Amino acid sequence: MLNYLALLPTLPLVGFLILTAFGKSLSKRSVVAIGVGSMALAAMLTIGIAIHFLSAPPPGHVFEQHLWTWFQVGDLAPGFSLYLDALSLAMILVITLVGFLIHLYSAEFMRDDDAYARFFAYMNLFVSLMLILVLADNLLLLYLGWEGVGMCSFLLIGFWYKKPENSKAAQKAFIVTRVGDTAMAIGLFLLITQLGTLDIQELGVRASEKWPVGSGMAVAAAALLLGGAVGKSAQLPLQTWLPDAMAGPSPVSALIHAATMVTAGVYLIARTHALFALAPVVLTAVMLIGLLTQLTAGISAVHQRDIKRILAYSTISQLGYMFFALGVSSNGAAINHLMTHACFKATWFLAAGAVIIAVNHEHDIFKMGGLGKKLPVLFWTMFFAGCGPFFSKDGILAEVWFSDTGGPFLWLLGLFGVFVTSIYLFRLLFTVFLGPLKNDVHWKPGLAITIPLVILATGSVVGAIVEYPRLLGYHPYATGTEAAHASPYLHAAIGKIAVGVALAGIYVAYRLFVRHKHYEAGEVVVPHITLRMRRLFAAGWYFDRAYHAAFVVPFQATSRFLRSELIDRGYDAVVALVQTGHRQIRRSQTGRLRWYAAGIAVGAVFCLGAVLL
């Protein structure tokens, strides 16, 4: 079964190729058969691979498949080689299973769209490239997938490209992540020149041989890779693209901007952990970035009105938690949260998409209300899915408490984040689904929407209980926290405090948004906060405004300046010179025979003169 691993990225790629080549002539039914069918096959194959991997583990719990050598330049010979271990197994399970459910949902969700085939083509291509990203055994192949998913993200955010703001959002996402990607590319060059390989396992070995802990090179390499991860996973300071990326269709938000692509940064750091372990400074930076992102995005989420933007900020905040965990070297806790969060956030995005359709494309949660009676499936799946991640988060917080770099103070800040999380999630849930009915609902989700929601919500709840990475042989609680192993009960108790805080948050949300009906006015969101601060939070801490002033305005000014002046002048002069030459020499073509004969005579005189004189 494991030998079919290479088929995994191939299946959606074939779907993409067929849909691209023949998409226009295919019926919608065939498009679904190909687009969703390829994902169904990939999901089944993944389950088969997982069962094989767990029941008959390959030696060292690692399976490698070398397909071919990509190219060879000197000693550098990156291959098209796949690497399957517990970490990548976790990722492919998320990508194909959640991916399949989202594709299934899209079959119904996108039914009325004219560009049905194009949508599934992009989605299939995305899944294929995402699988390459997580299965790559070297950083170059990973980078191929990394850039590829970025491109698909661009294409899908701008899927409804006829609206200019959607295209702008797509460009923003592409350009902002490009900043991080450039850092990552430089990091790869650094690794090639310093260590002479991009093979991830080999890198870890050579780096620890060559670089002492905390050496400059190790810090630089890890920091540059972190740059890529920060861009992809929308962490501070490159988080600004994700809220705007909600311009894409809801399934896209669910698949790319919640469950899979944005977690690529988390995956990258976990995968190259050997490098980060050599640079404790960078790991601390990862932790602080995660913490700050989680807090700022969480607070922003409480002040949003657009249902999808709330979820976008929530995603940034949850990714912050994963970075928080990575920063204290607790990769297992990060991956555990990644998996439950994938189920949870996919459910919420898909349900939000359904809500938006049901209320006739309204995005403002304060113009919705009482939908729980009309759309019970959406309410209950969101409710249950929303409970899951609190349990995976308690793991992270416990790790922070016990880690060397963390400690009770950071734990407390993390705990505050949990409180904020439950407020903004249940603010959304209560405002939309409880209270008096405000909207006409003429639309009910069909089976293709309900089934994925139920399964994903179940996945979120089950994940909270069983801790998926543990199932896959990837120990959720990590490396280095001996204290945790020394006192497992304390570990559990510290963690469970988070659950208590979350319940408190739910209660506060209930008091504020159901009992006090602050939502009625719309304006009153959280009391005792000034208007100025509220604006700051709602605008995402003015990052956009600052970047606009710092980068976009000077860049545009420079380009306007260059466009009208200076460099063009030189080219204009060349053009003018050539055109003048043409006009002058053209006058020699008079059409008069005697003039032409004179030309021959002059030529003859010239030839003779040249040899005689």
Place this chain on the structure above:
Amino acid sequence: MNTTDLIALSPLLIVGLSAVAILLLISLRRNHRAVATLALGGLALAMASIPQAAAVAPHHIAPLMMADGYALFYSALLLAASFVVGLLSFDYLEQRGEQREEYYVLLLLATLGGLVLVGANHFVSLFLGLEILSVAIYVMVAYARSSPLAAETGIKYLILAGTSSAFMVFGMALVYAQTGTLEFGPMAAQLMQMEDFGLALPGMAMMLVGVGFKLAVVPFHMWTPEVYQGAPVPVTAFVATVSKGAMFALLLRFFAAFEADEAQPIMNILGLLAIASMLAGNLLALLEDNVKRLLAYSSIAHLGYVLVAFLAESSFGDEAVTFYLVAYFISTLAAFGVISVLSDGKSEADRMEDFRGLYWRRPMLATLMTAALLSLAGIPLTTGFVAKFAVVAAGVKAALWVPVFALALGSAIGLYYYLRLVVVMLSPVNPTDDSNSEATATDDAMSTRAPNPAILRPKKVPIGPAFALSILAIFLLGLGVLPTPLMDFIKSSVSELR
């Protein structure tokens, strides 16, 4: 004359006999299709006889002719080009009600002249070939008698060609006076033993006038736009390819007999002519609105490019010259072929306006035209790129820095007008749709005429031109991607030259 001579001469004999056969056929019965078939059959048969001739090569025929690999390679090239011109001519003439049959006699005779030129090893055969070629072309150029331009074009070409031929004969006489021989090989051997060339040097300089006129290099180029524009399109294609190619083959053979630095003054003159041609040709073409004139100017520049490789005076240079001429033949024939197919019985599609929006009306033809133009511009993946690369390489190897620099400069200017035509083909059909486009700027009163209605009403491409154009398209791109087989073949063909 023995059997070997006959075999070695068989391509010439077959072409000549076909011309006679056509004359006889016409006197019996006028039938355009039969005559065209006979002419094309004759050309094909002549081509088929080349492998037989190659079996006995290299072979001297009297002192006059040389049937070696070089001559046979160029013979094949000229025959193939004539064949393509013949295919284009049939449908072109079919739409016109004039006397059509005699055209093929002229076509075959002109080809015969070209074949004599590429095999010439002697001043007599040189002049004979040149005149057979020229006299046939005088008539061909003026063949469309009803066209107002035809007589003017014919007279201009006749007088100027006659003048230049006179210079040539005079030059030959001077060379003969100095050396006492008319045969290339002994002539070179004798000159190299002398202290200085004496009268032979002005003689060769005067011969350059005749050569320069046929090749249309500056300052003997001024007839080109007029003749290209006034002659029927297939004839233009013939003048642009067969006539120039044959003359260049002769030039190469003549000077290959000399040691590199012996004929240095002549080479200096040719270098200056090349530089002037590359710059003037491209500048003249820059804003030209008549596509036939544009190609005329561009051909001036192209002959300048070939001269750069010629000046390298090495085997590598010879290969580059030959490859460049092949590429030039293919690209030029393709471009004129498209113009010919787009033309109708009343007028020719030679104005920029006729090409406006061609992509949306005739995508295949527009694509081929684009490929031909890109090849002429020397863009990669086309045979023109490989050819230009070979020429530049030959020039750089011989350290001809000034001509190579002029070549680069000329190519940069040239890109503008080739791409300009491509842009016009991509523009919307209605010119008001993009009035701000650079390409719509018209400084020629002719382009304000309404587009040719036949061009707006697509007709099917007839089978003959369709076949010719497909073959050209295959070579155009095929040799751009895979030039090695032809390169190797040329290498073995021209190796006997030096």
